[in-house]
Amino acid sequence: MASSPKRRDSKELPPEFSELMDKLCKAADSFIKLFDNSEDRMRQIAAEIQKLADDVKHMQMLKNSYRIIGGVVLTLGAVAPLTGGISLAAAGAVATFGGATVVYTNVKQMLEEKQSAKIVEELGKEFMEIFEPMKNDLEDIQTTCEKLEQKSAEVQAKNTLSDMEVFQRILKRVSELGKNTKKALIVAVTMVGIIRDLLVLLLGVFRVTATTEEDQKLTDAxxxxxxxxxxxxxxxxxxKEGLREFTEN
Incomplete structure (x- = not known):
């Protein structure tokens, strides 16, 4: 097992500290296995969501382009008596351009016509199902790191200098692991919030007639x-790479 070296070190420490180290290693092993088993699928889901995001960005670009072109046509129409056939030629160019591309009025319409709403909902839920157990492991790791650091003063007071060499080496690595775990958890919590907002917005937008503001929120989500x-x-x-290094060294 990858965590066995860490357990050998923990035998040189007080029982309460050793138990926490074992718990930390078990949570680390769990996270590593979960990530290795699900990374490919998570990346597939992310790629599908990215494809939809690219479609949304393209839709926004087209809407902005048509808004500009529409303003030009209106201006040319107003001066048509002075420009003769020039304004008519410009209007014809816009009509040709418009006939070649479908421009959706909002993201709701795009999702409906492409039948993407249900797919997005299912992808979001699947991502969360895969992701939550790993997030739970990270929370266990962070909590255990905090407990280990809290016990450090107590352990130092009770042990000899030779014992403390092992302890200080492990504590330094635990402290670094705790910092990295906290950073990963911030990213994870942000992800949970964004996906939940997306699922709520999808439900709300398709239940009633979406306002411009709601449609923009869905686009952003x-x-x-x-x-x-x-x-x-x-x-x-x-x-995962940091945890593997922690448990193997």
């Missing part, structure tokens, strides 16, 4: 979900 899912996977991968 899709884009944020894509960005944060990739960030979370990368952060968890770094965490």
């Amino acid at each position: 899709i884009i944020q979900s894509a960005d944060q899912s990739l960030k979370t996977i990368d952060e968890f991968k770094k965490m």
Whole structure:
């Protein structure tokens, strides 16, 4: 087992400290296995959400482009008596451009016509189901690191200098692991909030007629979900590598 070296070190420490080290190693092993088993699927889900986010960004770009072109056509129409055929030619160009591309009025319409809403909902829920157990392991790791650090003064007071060499070496690594875990948990908690917001917005937007503000919130949530899912996977991968190093050394 990868964690056996750590357990050998823990035998040189007081029982209460040794028990916490064993608990820490078990949570680390659990996180590593969960991530290794689910990384590929998580990246597939993130890629699907990213594809939708790219579609949303493209829709926004087209809407902005048409808004600008529409303003130009209105201006040319107003001066048509002075410009003769020029304004008509411009209007014809806009019509041709418009006929070549579908421009959705909002993200709700795009999701409906592409039948993407249900897919996004299922992907979001699946990501959360995969992700939550790993987040729980990180919470256990952080809590255990904090308990180990809290007990440090008590352990130092009771043990000899030779014992303390082992203790100080382990405590330094525990402290560093705690900091890295806290960072990963911040990313994880942010991810939970974004996905939950996305699922709530999807439900709300399709239950009633969406306002412009609600549609924009949904647009932002899709884009944020894509960005944060990739960030979370990368952060968890770094965490897995750190935990593996911790348990093997």
